[in-house]
Amino acid sequence: MGEPNIVMSRIDNRLVHGQVGVSWLTHLGANLLLVADDEAAGDETQQAIMTMTARQYGVQIRFFTLEKTAAVIHKAAPEQKIFIIARTPVEMLYLIEHGVPIKEVNIGNMHFGEGKRQLSAHNYADEAEIEALKKIREKTGALFMQELPTSPRENFEL
Numbered sequence: 193m194g195e196p197n198i199v200m201s202r203i204d205n206r207l208v209h210g211q212v213g214v215s216w217l218t219h220l221g222a223n224l225l226l227v228a229d230d231e232a233a234g235d236e237t238q239q240a241i242m243t244m245t246a247r248q249y250g251v252q253i254r255f256f257t258l259e260k261t262a263a264v265i266h267k268a269a270p271e272q273k274i275f276i277i278a279r280t281p282v283e284m285l286y287l288i289e290h291g292v293p294i295k296e297v298n299i300g301n302m303h304f305g306e307g308k309r310q311l312s313a314h315n316y317a318d319e320a321e322i323e324a325l326k327k328i329r330e331k332t333g334a335l336f337m338q339e340l341p342t343s344p345r346e347n348f349e350l
Contacts, residue, residue, distance in 0.1 A: 296334030
């Protein structure tokens with residue numbers, strides 16, 4: 193069918209939440225939220241909660257495994273304005289390495305956890321995630337941190 197119309201790709205361990213619904217969807221004009229996450233793709237409770245946010249803002253939502261995302265993304269209709277959300281940098285890197293034509297990646301929120309170091313006020317990463325972020329930057333040339341559309345856009349550097 194051609195190249196999918198991906199309007200944004202975001203790493204956010206919260207996946208779909210109010211901030212995504214209110215700020216980013218309105219700003220981007222997206223009409224399809226694609227949650228690329230193996231866990232969420234198989235969890236009806238998570239899907240129900242995230243679907244409520246999507247419906248509230250009049251957008252469609254799909255929950256695909258990483259493998260399915262890579263397999264079907266090129267079948268997207270031209271009128272679909274796709275906002276891809278992955279939970280971690282490792283998942284986003286998988287998508288890129290498996291043919292999803294992602295040109296830039298927004299780092300939205302990566303929670304603190306054991307073995308993680310602080311990258312910014314809202315982002316923490318362990319060594320595997322840092323390596324994935326570096327590879328994403330190499331492959332896309334555009335990796336940035338931006339919590340909200342009104343927040344300053346900061347290029348990711350390590």
